[in-house]
Amino acid sequence: MAFLEINNVTKGYEGHLAIKELNFSIPKGSIYGLLGPNGAGKTTLIRIINQITAADSGDVIFDGERLHPKHVERIGYLPEERGLYKKMKVLEQIVYFGRLKNLSRKESEKRALHWLGKFELLDWKYKKIEELSKGMAQKVQFILTVLHEPELIILDEPFSGFDPVNTELIKEEIKQLRDEGATIIFSTHRMESVEEICDYVGMINLSTKVLEGSVVEVRNSFKTNSYEVRFKGDIDAVSIVPTTIGKPDALGYAELQFNIDERQSKQLIDQLNTHGEISEFKQSLPSIKDIFIQKVEEGKHG
Amino acid sequence: MGKIGLITWREYITRVRKKSFLIMTILGPLLIAAFYGVIIYLAVSDGIGKETERILVYDQANVLKKSVESDDKMAFEYSEGWEDRNHERLSEDGYAGWLYIPEGINKYDPKGIVYESDKSVSIESKERIKSRISSVFSNQKMKELGVSASAMDSIKTRVSIAAQTIGESGEAKDSNIEIRTILGMVLSFAIYFFIFLYGVQVMKGVIEEKTNRIVEIIVSSVKPFQLMMGKVFGLALVGLTQIVIWIVLSMIFIGVITTGVLGDSNALMEMAQSAQDMPVDQMTNGMSMAQDTMLDKIRDLNFPFIITTFVVFFLGGYLMYSALFAAVGAAVDSETDTQQFMLPITLPLVFAIAISTSVVMRDPNGPLSFWLSMIPLTSPVVMMVRAPLLNAATQWWEVALSMGILVVSFVFVIWLAGKIYRTGILMYGKKPTYKELYKWLFYKS
Numbered sequence: 001m002a003f004l005e006i007n008n009v010t011k012g013y014e015g016h017l018a019i020k021e022l023n024f025s026i027p028k029g030s031i032y033g034l035l036g037p038n039g040a041g042k043t044t045l046i047r048i049i050n051q052i053t054a055a056d057s058g059d060v061i062f063d064g065e066r067l068h069p070k071h072v073e074r075i076g077y078l079p080e081e082r083g084l085y086k087k088m089k090v091l092e093q094i095v096y097f098g099r100l101k102n103l104s105r106k107e108s109e110k111r112a113l114h115w116l117g118k119f120e121l122l123d124w125k126y127k128k129i130e131e132l133s134k135g136m137a138q139k140v141q142f143i144l145t146v147l148h149e150p151e152l153i154i155l156d157e158p159f160s161g162f163d164p165v166n167t168e169l170i171k172e173e174i175k176q177l178r179d180e181g182a183t184i185i186f187s188t189h190r191m192e193s194v195e196e197i198c199d200y201v202g203m204i205n206l207s208t209k210v211l212e213g214s215v216v217e218v219r220n221s222f223k224t225n226s227y228e229v230r231f232k233g234d235i236d237a238v239s240i241v242p243t244t245i246g247k248p249d250a251l252g253y254a255e256l257q258f259n260i261d262e263r264q265s266k267q268l269i270d271q272l273n274t275h276g277e278i279s280e281f282k283q284s285l286p287s288i289k290d291i292f293i294q295k296v297e298e299g300k301h302g
Numbered sequence: 303m304g305k306i307g308l309i310t311w312r313e314y315i316t317r318v319r320k321k322s323f324l325i326m327t328i329l330g331p332l333l334i335a336a337f338y339g340v341i342i343y344l345a346v347s348d349g350i351g352k353e354t355e356r357i358l359v360y361d362q363a364n365v366l367k368k369s370v371e372s373d374d375k376m377a378f379e380y381s382e383g384w385e386d387r388n389h390e391r392l393s394e395d396g397y398a399g400w401l402y403i404p405e406g407i408n409k410y411d412p413k414g415i416v417y418e419s420d421k422s423v424s425i426e427s428k429e430r431i432k433s434r435i436s437s438v439f440s441n442q443k444m445k446e447l448g449v450s451a452s453a454m455d456s457i458k459t460r461v462s463i464a465a466q467t468i469g470e471s472g473e474a475k476d477s478n479i480e481i482r483t484i485l486g487m488v489l490s491f492a493i494y495f496f497i498f499l500y501g502v503q504v505m506k507g508v509i510e511e512k513t514n515r516i517v518e519i520i521v522s523s524v525k526p527f528q529l530m531m532g533k534v535f536g537l538a539l540v541g542l543t544q545i546v547i548w549i550v551l552s553m554i555f556i557g558v559i560t561t562g563v564l565g566d567s568n569a570l571m572e573m574a575q576s577a578q579d580m581p582v583d584q585m586t587n588g589m590s591m592a593q594d595t596m597l598d599k600i601r602d603l604n605f606p607f608i609i610t611t612f613v614v615f616f617l618g619g620y621l622m623y624s625a626l627f628a629a630v631g632a633a634v635d636s637e638t639d640t641q642q643f644m645l646p647i648t649l650p651l652v653f654a655i656a657i658s659t660s661v662v663m664r665d666p667n668g669p670l671s672f673w674l675s676m677i678p679l680t681s682p683v684v685m686m687v688r689a690p691l692l693n694a695a696t697q698w699w700e701v702a703l704s705m706g707i708l709v710v711s712f713v714f715v716i717w718l719a720g721k722i723y724r725t726g727i728l729m730y731g732k733k734p735t736y737k738e739l740y741k742w743l744f745y746k747s
Contacts, residue, residue: 050522077522083515100523
């Protein structure tokens with residue numbers, strides 16, 4: 001079931017369309033990667049979902065209802081350009097933003113302390129933001145995004161500014177929030193993280209949607225009939241000719257590539273088994289990154 | 303607490319807690335007093351460090367009889383011929399200029415007097431020379447007509463008028479124009495400074511939120527209008543707190559002085575006695591009489607009327623202007639870009655205070671004063687000069703009408719500013735023009 005539906009949404013700024021007739025369907029309880037090069041229209045779409053600006057036409061359906069100002073309490077937003085009140089203290093700031101989302105002061109404070117403990121920031125709660133390191137400030141920003149337990153969490157480039165250790169920490173938190181039922185929109189142009197944590201992806205290029213689907217589906221739809229094999233044995237005896245043959249490693253296994261369709265793959269396995277040993281046999285799928293680059297290039301030429 | 307209330311509270315508490323707030327609250331009045339003290343001092347003292355202008359007079363007709371009055375501003379010295387008329391020598395000997403009275407001058411129609419200087423001559427110097435020479439001539443003429451010096455002094459008459467205003471019940475009361483005028487000026491300056499100081503604070507706050515992008519998170523929880531109003535209200539509270547602190551401090555100050563002096567009146571009398579050999583009872587009587595009439599005059603003022611007017615115009619003017627300042631803050635990316643939009647906002651305000659200190663103060667019931675106290679951009683300042691001078695019994699409708707106009711216009715201005723603010727806070731990286739601001743008014747939110 002879709003938690004958020006974007007139906008034919010168009011938004012223009014003086015003379016140019018930022019997004020054009022977008023349609024996306026974001027399933028409940030999933031991590032949805034919203035991909036696109038800079039300037040594709042991601043931020044505009046996110047601002048429309050956050051009701052910071054309104055669409056010129058089209059609908060956004062939030063949990064079965066037309067998007068309405070009352071929904072802001074159920075949305076958490078981490079903008080790409082981070083900003084906090086530098087002179088305000090950590091705890092005070094988190095509580096303030098919690099209260100802006102209609103949490104009571106007490107509840108805000110309780111949850112803030114819980115999260116600060118989780119991120120090992122309790123010793124810093126009475127420090128001003130300007131005294132924190134960049135990474136710590138990013139954690140505080142993450143806390144105030146999720147403090148009110150939003151059902152929809154929108155993260156715009158959430159890992160920028162984090163070191164690898166903290167990136168892992170945040171990734172785990174994101175996955176846990178999903179497992180607890182939250183729907184997460186994850187906007188990025190850093191593709192490595194997409195395959196790792198996203199369940200679904202949607203891609204915008206030049207203001208329009210270019211693809212959408214689950215990560216597995218999308219990768220499958222872009223597969224070229226290419227297979228990667230690690231094999232030890234008499235390759236010349238196999239009737240299907242590999243496109244490339246690698247050098248055998250210390251154990252005698254060589255990397256081979258075949259361009260065959262799926263019907264031939266069973267035949268290939270049989271032959272390889274007869275003439276040697278297989279240690280690995282897989283269909284090579286293009287990475288989301290490859291697909292992304294391919295789509296952007298297509299956009300340039302088309 | 304609503305969201306506007308929450309934002310107001312944050313704006314208020316984070317500012318009041320700062321050390322700079324405390325420092326400014328204490329130093330502010332001192333600085334302002336010092337500022338105006340210096341201006342008034344400079345104006346009164348007529349230029350510090352200005353040397354006496356020495357003027358060399360060649361009185362060929364010998365009509366002046368070397369009797370031109372000299373003082374520390376201008377001194378007249380006399381030469382006996384043309385040979386001193388040499389510009390190089392003039393400045394070498396430290397003369398400002400050379401005054402020539404031609405032979406055969408008629409003191410009933412003096413013509414042909416020349417003043418030469420190697421620098422350009424200021425109006426002030428020219429007028430001073432003219433008046434000194436003309437007083438020499440008129441004294442001479444008086445003498446010729448047989449008017450004695452004592453008779454001349456007695457011609458000068460000082461007239462005093464007790465200006466009275468007719469009240470509601472028809473009885474006449476002392477107007478105390480001087481006290482009323484001073485009170486009006488003080489109050490309108492207070493409004494002027496408050497609008498400026500806190501309006502700019504509102505603008506800076508908006509720019510801060512915009513440049514560090516907090517605004518995106520906030521407007522995903524509250525409407526931009528709520529954010530703007532919260533900021534405007536929060537700063538109004540900061541200002542009111544400051545004013546309350548000032549009132550309390552000055553009351554304590556006055557209290558300390560009066561109880562300190564009066565409570566120890568013996569010491570005062572002793573001091574007075576030793577300072578001047580004067581009967582004690584006579585002196586204290588005189589002092590308390592002067593004090594009593596002063597206090598009476600102050601008590602005579604219609605305080606409920608003046609205070610109500612002050613509060614309404616203070617808040618109305620501040621709300622209107624600070625909304626405009628907020629819109630400017632939202633339209634730009636950094637403080638350095640604010641100039642072009644600041645001018646149309648500050649111009650009416652500066653104009654209002656300039657007109658107040660001249661025209662309105664002198665003629666508070668004239669047509670210019672009336673209309674400027676109706677136009678909402680100038681009315682907070684101008685009406686405040688007028689208010690203590692107005693007759694509450696018969697002119698209350700003017701104040702009421704002006705308040706009405708102000709309320710309607712600040713609602714309109716806030717609505718307008720809200721539209722610009724809403725679009726502006728999310729626009730980055732381009733310097734808007736007035737044309738664009740106009741377009742923003744019609745954007746769909």
